[in-house]
Amino acid sequence: MATQPSGDDILRTILDHDTIAVVGCSSTPGKDAHEIPKYMDENGYTVIPVNPYADEILGRTAHDSLGDVDTEIDVVNVFRPSEEVADIVDDVLEREDVRAVWLQLGIRDDEAGQRIESSEREFVQDRCMKVEHKRLV
Numbered sequence: 001m002a003t004q005p006s007g008d009d010i011l012r013t014i015l016d017h018d019t020i021a022v023v024g025c026s027s028t029p030g031k032d033a034h035e036i037p038k039y040m041d042e043n044g045y046t047v048i049p050v051n052p053y054a055d056e057i058l059g060r061t062a063h064d065s066l067g068d069v070d071t072e073i074d075v076v077n078v079f080r081p082s083e084e085v086a087d088i089v090d091d092v093l094e095r096e097d098v099r100a101v102w103l104q105l106g107i108r109d110d111e112a113g114q115r116i117e118s119s120e121r122e123f124v125q126d127r128c129m130k131v132e133h134k135r136l137v
Contacts, residue, residue, distance in 0.1 A: 008136060010122055010124070011124065011127075011132050011136055012136050012137075013100075013122060014075055014099075014100045014102060014122050014124065015129075015132065015133055015136060015137055017074030017075050017099060017100065018044075018045060018046055018074055019045070019046045019048065019071070019072060019073055019074045019075070020037070020040055020045050020046070020047050020048065020073075020074065020075045020076075020077050020129075021048040021050055021063075021066060021069055021073040021075070021076050021077070021098075022037045022047055022048065022049055022050060022077045022079065023050040023066065023076060023077070023078045023079065023080055023088055024050070024051065024078060024079030024080040025037050025047070025049035025050060025051050025054075025057050025058075025062065025079065026051070026054075026057070026079070027051070027054045027056075027057045027062075032079070032104070032105075032128075033079035033104075034057070034058075035130075036077075036079075036104070036128065036129055036130045037049065037057075037058060037077070038058055039130045039133075040077075040129065040130070040133070041058050043133065043137075047060065048060065048063065048069055048071070048073065049061075049062040049063065050062065050063050050064075050065065050066060050068075050069065051063075052064040052065065065091060066088070066091040066092065066095065067091055067094070072097040073095065073097050073098050074097070074098070074099050074100070075098070075099065075100045075101070075102055076088070076092055076098055076100070076101045076102070077102045077104065077129055078101065078102065078103045078104060078107060079104050079107075080107070081107070082103075082107050082108050082109050085103060085107065085108075085109035085112045086109060086111070086112050088101075088112075089101065089109075089112040089115055089116060092116065092121075093115065093116075093119055098121065099121055099122065100116075100121055100122035100123065100124070101113075101116050101121065101122075101123050101124070102123075102124045102125075102127070102129055103124065103125040103126060103127075104126075104127070104128060104129065105126060105127060105128040105131075106126060107125060107126060108125045108126050109125065110125075113125055
């Protein structure tokens with residue numbers, strides 16, 4: 001009987017990827033949606049900001065949507081309300097490159113998670129990427 005990976009193993013697998021598209025990335029210092037992507041950037045990740053209301057965040061071009069990102073994405077990190085997750089997952093499922101979706105602390109959508117996992121990708125919800133990175137990496 002094969003053993004299932006533990007929760008920490010899944011988190012480590014996701015954190016081993018290099019490129020993170022941050023949906024809802026903020027240009028406002030002090031907001032979690034700015035500080036957490038900034039931390040990930042400072043720790044060697046390529047952060048791709050997705051925010052239709054900003055031109056540039058963290059010194060990188062901000063994209064209007066995931067569909068506008070023309071480079072490969074490993075992980076989509078979501079800083080949007082739970083009710084917007086289903087539409088974001090629709091965008092993810094249109095891409096073949098995305099390997100995981102991570103919903104930040106306080107953001108949950110079980111149905112969207114099932115859709116992601118059914119597509120053989122990893123899914124994390126209601127967890128802080130910065131906290132888990134500090135704990136596991």
